[in-house]
Structures are given as C-alpha cells and as structure tokens.
Amino acid sequence: MDWFKSSYSSAQNDDCVEVAVTEEAVHVRDSKDTARPHLAVTPDGWTRFVRFAARG
Known part of the structure; x- marks a missing residue:
C-alpha cells in the first residue's frame, strides 16, 4: 500500500495522518x-x- 500525507503537512509538523486508498477502503494511520494498526x-x-x- 502507498501511504500519503496531506500537502498541508510540513517537515517540522509530525502531528499528521497518512492515508492509503484502495478500491475497497481508505486506510488512515498516525504518521508518528x-x-x-490503521x-x-x-x-x-x-x-x-x-x-x-471541510465545513469546519
């Protein structure tokens, strides 16, 4: 699985999640x-x- 961080994440900000997308599911994990388990x-x-x- 290929994991991706948000484009809003910076190298200094470790408080982030990563996602991996498959046909069946979107997988979410703690980047730290x-x-x-995800x-x-x-x-x-x-x-x-x-x-x-996005609505806040």
Missing part, C-alpha cells in the same frame, strides 16, 4: 507511529468525513 473506512464514508471536516 506507523507500526500501530483505520479502514469505505470510500463513501471517507468522502462524507472530508465534506464534514
């Missing part, structure tokens, strides 16, 4: 501790979460 949500669930977060 990548060995821990969360997997449906693509629809991820879309709803992002829309909600």
Whole structure:
C-alpha cells in the first residue's frame, strides 16, 4: 500500500495522518507511529468525513 500525507503537512509538523486508498477502503494511520494498526473506512464514508471536516 502507498501511504500519503496531506500537502498541508510540513517537515517540522509530525502531528499528521497518512492515508492509503484502495478500491475497497481508505486506510488512515498516525504518521508518528506507523507500526500501530490503521483505520479502514469505505470510500463513501471517507468522502462524507472530508465534506464534514471541510465545513469546519
């Protein structure tokens, strides 16, 4: 799986999440501790979460 950080993350800011997208799910993990288990949500669930977060 290929993991990606937000383009808003900087090299100095370690408080971030990483995501990996597959056909079945969007996987989310803590970038500070990548060995821990990750969360997997449906693509629809991820879309709803992002829309909600963008509204503030």
